[in-house]
Amino acid sequence: MAKQSTRVSRKLRRLLTFRQLEVLHAVAETQGVGSAADKLNLTQPSASMQLKKLSDHLGSPLYEVLGRKLNLTESGELAVAAAQDIFARLEQLEVDLNALQGLHAGTLRIGIVTSAEYFVPHILGPFCKAYPDIDVHLAVGNRREMNQRLADNLDDLYFFADQPELEQHEAVSVGANKLLVIASAKHPLAGRQSVQWQDLASDTVLLREEGSGSRRLLEKHLSSLGHSLPKYRVIASNEGIKHAVLAQLGIAVVSAHTLDHGANKNLVQLNVDDFPINSQWYLVSHRDKKFSVLAQAFREFLLHEGGEMLNEGLAYWEQHRQPRLPRK
Structure with missing residues (x-):
């Protein structure tokens, strides 16, 4: 036999x-x-x-x-x-080979929720410039897809706007994440100094799919204030939401990092009391992940210089009411 x-x-x-x-x-x-x-x-x-x-x-x-x-x-x-x-064994082989070669070769695998695609490439830029021979695989998806990739341990590191539900993960805050109420510049409440959430009861709220990070944060925030969602529509992408807001199909609550400086001038932030929602971006990895030298170096870069780049962009927002993409 x-x-x-x-x-x-x-x-x-x-x-x-x-x-x-x-x-x-x-x-x-x-x-x-x-x-x-x-x-x-x-x-x-x-x-x-x-x-x-x-x-x-x-x-x-x-x-x-x-x-x-x-x-x-x-x-x-x-x-x-x-x-x-087989793939896991090959990945471990790459980790071992990277350890021998230092940071001069290898592949960095990063999974990000769609809201993070607006700033992660800007943080990746300086790191890749320092190590031009490395390869980067960037997987972008909604929260459900990133939760599955995390469960399957497919990537080195992940960006989440809210901590994942998976027990076998480790998460650390890497920077501030503010969720703003946005509307068309033609909205009747645009420019008003103080707006109550109840003033928006007749508006349609444009939301991401159920379970998305921004939607979860909004629902938790409203629940803590004793409010509920008015009527809403679900749109599957941040860009789709912004264009729908421009078309006056409703208002939305989005991460400040999705609104880069100088763009979307016909979008305005509504001065709604108890907003913005103050949250964090989380750098997440599978608890059993064995980091390569390359992945560990990028993690350290994110927790220091990357976090500073994120927070500097939001400091600009505090002064100008308009966020700026991370830069170095």
């Missing part, structure tokens, strides 16, 4: 490819062959061919589609688990 197992193992080693496992892993992540192909910059036929080859090699179907839902078979679940083990 041991001999047969060895022969099968050698056969798989000869026939399986990392690309096949990568495609299957992406299918498990995205719940679709087409979306997995997009993620890996493949055509859908190419991704389907890789999956068929893997299924033929393993002698078992890997997934089934019922209606619109894709479900992994038991064989598919086992293959995904094996792929994760």
Whole structure:
């Protein structure tokens, strides 16, 4: 029996490819062959061919589609688990090699919620300038997607606007995050010195999807004040929300960092009592993460120079009522 197992193992080693496992892993992540192909910059036929080859090699179907839902078979679940083990070992190999090479090579993997995409690249810039030979993989998604990436330990570090629910994480504050009430410059309350939340009862609030960091912070803040949300619409992106506000479809509560200096001049901050919401940006990692030399160096950079860049941008906002992107 041991001999047969060895022969099968050698056969798989000869026939399986990392690309096949990568495609299957992406299918498990995205719940679709087409979306997995997009993620890996493949055509859908190419991704389907890789999956068929893997299924033929393993002698078992890997997934089934019922209606619109894709479900992994038991064989598919086992293959995904094996792929994760292989990728984790390769990642550890990169960590070990980075330790030998110092900061002159390697890949830095960062996951950020969409609100953070406005400032993280500006913090990354000085670090990458100091270490021009490193590669950076920046994954951007909503809170649910980043929670899943964190649970799967896919990246070195994450930016969250509110601490994640996952127990196996470590979080540290890296800078201030202020959530402002914004409206079109044509809003009837624009320019008023003091506005009560009740004055906005007839307005539509434009919100991100349920569970997003900004929405969670707003709901907690209003609850603590004894207020509730008026009617609202859900819009899936910060840019979409800003354009909807410009079109006078409603008001919104957004992070100051999404409003860079000199842009969106037709957006105004409403002077609502008990706002802005004072929160923090959190730098998060999986509790079991083994940092490479590169990831550890970037973490230290974020906790010092990166945090200073963030807070200096908001200090500008305190003086000019208009935030400024981080700069060095």
